[in-house]
Amino acid sequence: MIKKIILLLSFVLLMAGCSSTPQVDVKEKETITFLNYSSNGGQEATLTAMVEAFNVAYPDIIVEVETLGYADYFTQLATRVAGGSAPDVFELNIENFRAYADKGAIAKLDTSSVDISQIYPKTLTAFQIAGEQYGLPTKFSNVVLIYNKDLFDQAGVEYPTADWTWEDELAAAEKIRALGDDIYGIFRPIQTWEFYKTVAQNGGSMMNADQTTFTLNSSENVEALSMMVARINDSNVTPNAEQMGGMGDWDLFKSGRLGMIVTGIWAFGDFSANCDFDWDIAVEPGIKVNATHFFSDALVVSSDSKVHDAATKFAAFISGSGEAALLRANANWDLPVALTDEVEAAYMAITPPANKQAVFDSLNHLVMPPSLEYFNMVADELQIYLGKAVSGELTAQEALDQAQASVSSKFSK
Amino acid sequence: MKTTTQSKWIILLFLAPSLLGFIVFSLIPIVSALYLSFTSWDVIGGAPEFIGLKNYASILFSAEFYRVILNTLKYISLYIPGIIVSSLFVAIMFDRDIKGIGLFRVLLFIPVLTSWVAGSIIWRSVLSGQYGLMNNLLAIVNIDGPSWLTDKSWAMIAIVMVSIWKDLGFFSLILFGGLRGIDRSIYEAARIDGASSLKVITRITLPLLTPTLFFVLITTLVNSFQLFPQIMVMTGGGPDGATQVMVERIYTYGFRYFQMGYASALAIILLIIIVTITLIQLVLQKKWVYYE
Amino acid sequence: MNKHKLKLADKSILLILFLITLISLGPFLWMISTSFKSSGALMSIPIEWIPNEISFKSYEKIIIELPFLRSLFNSILISVFSTLLTIISASMAAFIFAKFEFKHKNVLFILFLASMMVPLQVTGIPIFIILMKLKLINSYVGVIVPTVFNVFAIFLLRQYMRNISNEFIEAALIDGASYFQIYYRIIIPMSIVPITTLIVINFMNYWNDYFWPLIILTDPKKMTLPIMLSKLNSQYATEYNTLMAGSLISMIPILIVYMFAQKYFIRGIQEGGVK
Numbered sequence: 001m002i003k004k005i006i007l008l009l010s011f012v013l014l015m016a017g018c019s020s021t022p023q024v025d026v027k028e029k030e031t032i033t034f035l036n037y038s039s040n041g042g043q044e045a046t047l048t049a050m051v052e053a054f055n056v057a058y059p060d061i062i063v064e065v066e067t068l069g070y071a072d073y074f075t076q077l078a079t080r081v082a083g084g085s086a087p088d089v090f091e092l093n094i095e096n097f098r099a100y101a102d103k104g105a106i107a108k109l110d111t112s113s114v115d116i117s118q119i120y121p122k123t124l125t126a127f128q129i130a131g132e133q134y135g136l137p138t139k140f141s142n143v144v145l146i147y148n149k150d151l152f153d154q155a156g157v158e159y160p161t162a163d164w165t166w167e168d169e170l171a172a173a174e175k176i177r178a179l180g181d182d183i184y185g186i187f188r189p190i191q192t193w194e195f196y197k198t199v200a201q202n203g204g205s206m207m208n209a210d211q212t213t214f215t216l217n218s219s220e221n222v223e224a225l226s227m228m229v230a231r232i233n234d235s236n237v238t239p240n241a242e243q244m245g246g247m248g249d250w251d252l253f254k255s256g257r258l259g260m261i262v263t264g265i266w267a268f269g270d271f272s273a274n275c276d277f278d279w280d281i282a283v284e285p286g287i288k289v290n291a292t293h294f295f296s297d298a299l300v301v302s303s304d305s306k307v308h309d310a311a312t313k314f315a316a317f318i319s320g321s322g323e324a325a326l327l328r329a330n331a332n333w334d335l336p337v338a339l340t341d342e343v344e345a346a347y348m349a350i351t352p353p354a355n356k357q358a359v360f361d362s363l364n365h366l367v368m369p370p371s372l373e374y375f376n377m378v379a380d381e382l383q384i385y386l387g388k389a390v391s392g393e394l395t396a397q398e399a400l401d402q403a404q405a406s407v408s409s410k411f412s413k
Numbered sequence: 414m415k416t417t418t419q420s421k422w423i424i425l426l427f428l429a430p431s432l433l434g435f436i437v438f439s440l441i442p443i444v445s446a447l448y449l450s451f452t453s454w455d456v457i458g459g460a461p462e463f464i465g466l467k468n469y470a471s472i473l474f475s476a477e478f479y480r481v482i483l484n485t486l487k488y489i490s491l492y493i494p495g496i497i498v499s500s501l502f503v504a505i506m507f508d509r510d511i512k513g514i515g516l517f518r519v520l521l522f523i524p525v526l527t528s529w530v531a532g533s534i535i536w537r538s539v540l541s542g543q544y545g546l547m548n549n550l551l552a553i554v555n556i557d558g559p560s561w562l563t564d565k566s567w568a569m570i571a572i573v574m575v576s577i578w579k580d581l582g583f584f585s586l587i588l589f590g591g592l593r594g595i596d597r598s599i600y601e602a603a604r605i606d607g608a609s610s611l612k613v614i615t616r617i618t619l620p621l622l623t624p625t626l627f628f629v630l631i632t633t634l635v636n637s638f639q640l641f642p643q644i645m646v647m648t649g650g651g652p653d654g655a656t657q658v659m660v661e662r663i664y665t666y667g668f669r670y671f672q673m674g675y676a677s678a679l680a681i682i683l684l685i686i687i688v689t690i691t692l693i694q695l696v697l698q699k700k701w702v703y704y705e
Numbered sequence: 706m707n708k709h710k711l712k713l714a715d716k717s718i719l720l721i722l723f724l725i726t727l728i729s730l731g732p733f734l735w736m737i738s739t740s741f742k743s744s745g746a747l748m749s750i751p752i753e754w755i756p757n758e759i760s761f762k763s764y765e766k767i768i769i770e771l772p773f774l775r776s777l778f779n780s781i782l783i784s785v786f787s788t789l790l791t792i793i794s795a796s797m798a799a800f801i802f803a804k805f806e807f808k809h810k811n812v813l814f815i816l817f818l819a820s821m822m823v824p825l826q827v828t829g830i831p832i833f834i835i836l837m838k839l840k841l842i843n844s845y846v847g848v849i850v851p852t853v854f855n856v857f858a859i860f861l862l863r864q865y866m867r868n869i870s871n872e873f874i875e876a877a878l879i880d881g882a883s884y885f886q887i888y889y890r891i892i893i894p895m896s897i898v899p900i901t902t903l904i905v906i907n908f909m910n911y912w913n914d915y916f917w918p919l920i921i922l923t924d925p926k927k928m929t930l931p932i933m934l935s936k937l938n939s940q941y942a943t944e945y946n947t948l949m950a951g952s953l954i955s956m957i958p959i960l961i962v963y964m965f966a967q968k969y970f971i972r973g974i975q976e977g978g979v980k
Contacts, residue, residue, distance in 0.1 A: 033923075040936055041936070041937075066923055066924075066925060067925070067936075068919075068936075069935050069936045069937075071935065072919055072935065074668065074669075075668045076919060076920060078456045078457055078668055078671070079829060079830055079833050079920050080833075080920075081456070081457045082456045082457060082673075082830050082833075082834075083830065083833045083834045083837050084834070084837070085837055085842065099457070099671055100457055102458075103455050103457050103458030103459070103671070104458055104459060105457040105458065241560065241563040242560040242563060244541075245541040245544035245545060247541070247544075248943070251747070274744055274745065276745065374670070376669055376670055377670050380665075380669075384653060384654065387651070387652065387653055388653065391652075391653075420805060420884065421807070423801075423805075423884045423885075424801050424805050424807055427797040427798065427800060427801045427884075427888070428797070428798050428801050430793070430794035430797060430798070430853050430854075431794050431795065431797070431798035431817075431853070431854050431855075431859060432798075433853070433854075434794065434850075434851070434853035434854025435816075435817060435820060435854045437835060438828075438832055438835070438851045438853075438854055439820035439823070439828070439854060440816075440820070441831065441835065442823075442827075442828035442831035442832050442835070443820060443823050443828060445828075445831040446823065446827045446828060446831065456830070503722070503725065506718045506721065506722055509715065509718060511715045511718060511719060513719065514718075514719070514722070515967065515968075517719075517722040517723070517726055518967055519960075519963065519964055519967055520726045520729070520730060521722075521725065521726055521729055522963055522967075523729070523730060523733060523956070523960070524729055524730075524732075524733075525909065526909055526956050526959045526960060526963065527733075527952065527956060528913040528915070528931060528934075528952060528955070529913070530915070530931075530934075530935070530952075531736070531934075531948065531949065531952035532732075534943075534945070534948065534949075535732045535733075535735060535736050535739075535949070536732060538735070538945075539731075539732055539735060546731070546732075546735055578729060578732075581725075581729065582729070583906070586902060586905075587861070587902065590865075590898050590899060590902050593898060594865065594868060594898065624864045624865075624867065624868065625864065627864070628860060628861060628864045631818070631860070632857065632860075635821055635822050638822065639822070639824055641824070641826075659824075660824045660826060663824055663826050663827060664826045667826060667827070668826070673830070676826070676827060677827055680823060680824060680826075680827035683822070683823075683824070684819065684822055684823050687819070687822040688815075688819045688822070691815070691818055691819065691822075692815065695811075695815065704867050704868065
């Protein structure tokens with residue numbers, strides 16, 4: 001037994017020895033660590049190509065890439081930041097950017113030394129705080145109406161156009177719903193993220209203009225929520241949770257049983273590969289006005305990073321260089337922020353969808369959620385009341401009245 | 414055994430690995446959590462700021478906390494009797510030396526071997542309302558199954574069912590091991606005395622099994638309070654908070670809202686609750702657990 | 706007559722066990738069926754209980770496209786050494802708790818039990834910081850070392866060892882055996898039943914463990930199987946068929962360990978002569 005224990009101990013020590021990375025001679029080279037989630041699920045090779053392109057321009061900077069699944073990414077990242085071992089460069093989406101910046105976890109970037117001239121301006125400002133740049137966007141996306149052409153043909157409905165409103169959408173959805181018990185017209189989820197956009201389409205908002213008080217139960221909001229709920233419970237053009245049967249909304253669309261889905265342009269790759277019917281896109285219809293989501297992911301530099309300059313160069317390359325953008329566009333990996341003519345042409349060339357112009361047209365109607373440090377909590381709280389409206393436990397008016405009271409008491413400044 | 418000078422060293426030596434592990438990987442982290450529970454630490458920001466008992470006060474004054482406790486009690490009251498009775502039942506059958514029973518001992522253990530993530534994903538689809546396997550089977554016998562995971566009154570029951578499914582093989586095995594530890598000659602003696610099978614079970618088997626049953630009780634209790642992966646995958650705490658439980662809240666506050674101070678206070682409260690229950694169990698065990 | 710009655714009882718036991726097993730394994734049949742579906746068949750209505758077309762694509766993807774062998778090796782390495790470490794350390798501690806009296810023994814034991822009840826979600830960050838100070842981040846050792854303390858194993862073994870008669874120990878002491886010999890020659894062989902149980906349980910837990918390897922191992926080459934599988938759950942879509950295929954494959958090693966242990970477990974009882 002003692003022998004075995006000694007054997008075990010020596011093995012453990014041996015492994016401890018192996019675990020420290022061998023010190024290669026890298027005197028003049030700098031190493032940066034890079035943690036990301038968005039290349040997971042199909043784009044890891046594209047990211048590798050981008051890093052290789054970066055190394056052509058900067059041969060003295062070694063980039064160690066680590067990719068995690070989205071579900072675990074933020075838990076992992078928070079643990080590492082808390083433990084003081086944050087990666088030099090990491091990826092943040094717009095929802096989490098604010099929290100990381102406010103708490104001082106990420107560094108202000110000196111953009112004078114790098115080239116960011118090609119970056120689409122709106123995406124740059126999304127990652128600024130008080131005029132200072134804290135993150136460099138890599139890709140952005142919006143939301144469009146994606147429709148199943150085959151189902152439209154079967155129902156004998158005209159394809160959606162850019163001037164459609166909710167009324168046109170509902171009329172088409174009802175005809176498609178009539179095609180069969182298991183066929184549904186349209187899917188728009190009912191949750192906080194969808195709510196702030198939909199109320200904007202009806203002229204409402206979650207907060208007043210200077211973001212000091214909540215305006216959840218305004219008449220515009222109540223009307224919009226009633227319309228959202230009616231599509232599930234009255235016309236049933238949108239399946240309820242039971243009818244969804246634990247399936248995701250994308251899965252439902254891909255199975256060919258859903259006429260329209262309002263979702264992000266990041267679905268294009270998956271739908272191209274997995275839909276065995278024709279589909280195309282249109283600008284998302286609004287109620288009174290058009291409004292659609294804006295999402296973006298950015299690279300940020302840890303405030304603890306010891307290789308700040310190299311890290312900034314890397315972030316700027318992935319974000320603003322034509323090479324990286326072109327690789328991204330060709331891989332159908334969202335919309336690159338460095339929208340040069342060449343990149344735009346490459347992006348437009350990949351079909352389906354044929355009507356890619358709708359993606360660019362949608363850029364005129366972008367809305368953003370309130371920029372709050374505690375947005376996640378507000379979102380979860382509101383979610384509960386939205387759920388009660390969907391289940392019929394409360395009317396839209398009651399649900400939003402109660403949400404307003406609850407959210408204001410918890411989060412008023 | 415008596416303690417002598419020599420055995421003192423033995424005790425220390427034998428306890429050393431566990432004791433060291435306990436101090437480094439349990440005690441220090443728990444003490445840190447205790448400290449953090451008096452602060453407002455936001456995980457990704459700078460140093461924690463001391464705020465006294467504020468976290469505890471806001472937990473104890475929130476309706477959410479009591480809802481979560483109630484949810485946990487609901488789970489415990491269904492899960493613990495369910496798992497103990499069913500695994501005892503199976504273990505007693507396992508204890509018979511019938512040809513071919515070994516196969517069942519292996520097969521029934523398969524759910525235990527699955528990871529919670531895969532298990533929960535598969536159950537999410539089995540239990541899904543209209544198209545799920547479960548309701549399709551129930552429909553054969555003319556039962557209109559509920560929408561298990563989206564109906565407030567059924568969601569926790571569904572979680573309990575899945576937990577029992579996952580744990581049955583495990584606790585059957587543990588109890589089976591306990592049964593095997595019972596000296597066979599006692600059974601023989603009882604049989605010679607003409608005791609009925611039921612009497613053998615209630616008068617001999619169960620009393621001699623109490624140390625193992627005690628172990629099962631404590632373990633299932635701890636499991637109940639640490640309920641987490643099945644909730645995250647199957648319901649995410651919904652519908653309408655009906656399956657929100659302590660660890661799920663701790664995770665949400667700590668890593669989603671970045672309120673680690675508040676989350677730590679929740680964890681300390683959880684610790685106090687479980688330690689109290691365990692202490693009561695340890696005291697009560699003298700009344701019913703039989704050690705030779 | 707008596708013999709016949711017994712057989713009937715045995716038959717009904719087998720029947721009941723068969724039914725319970727059938728219910729238990731129902732979801733697995735579904736899992737297996739899902740793993741052989743093409744992505745198109747996953748969501749078809751009516752549901753294909755048995756896939757119309759058997760597709761091996763998800764298995765191909767797991768074994769060929771993903772770093773399967775590498776992850777398999779990492780998982781085996783971590784699980785085997787963690788299990789060994791746990792069993793050695795826990796059996797030593799359990800021996801003490803079961804057979805020795807010392808001051809504050811019960812207090813210590815309750816402290817141990819209590820520590821089992823604090824969720825990892827809270828102690829995770831402090832443990833991470835400790836491991837970082839010990840320079841164990843991104844090493845296999847960093848994942849293995851925390852398993853040295855396993856209350857569950859100590860508790861199970863202690864419950865069992867308490868029932869080992871003191872006479873054996875006293876006799877051995879009179880024969881001049883050392884405590885270490887008693888532990889190694891008497892206590893361990895007599896506890897073979899709970900030890901094999903623990904080998905299975907711990908191997909399985911470490912095999913399926915997800916949180917620690919994910920946080921501690923940053924080098925993709927050190928990734929374990931569950932982490933590899935978790936990446937199939939991407940931000941917007943889940944490849945159910947691949948995930949199920951991967952979960953099934955990753956169950957095989959534990960199943961082998963279990964079948965081996967199960968035999969040993971029964972033999973241990975028949976030969977070892979508890980008491």
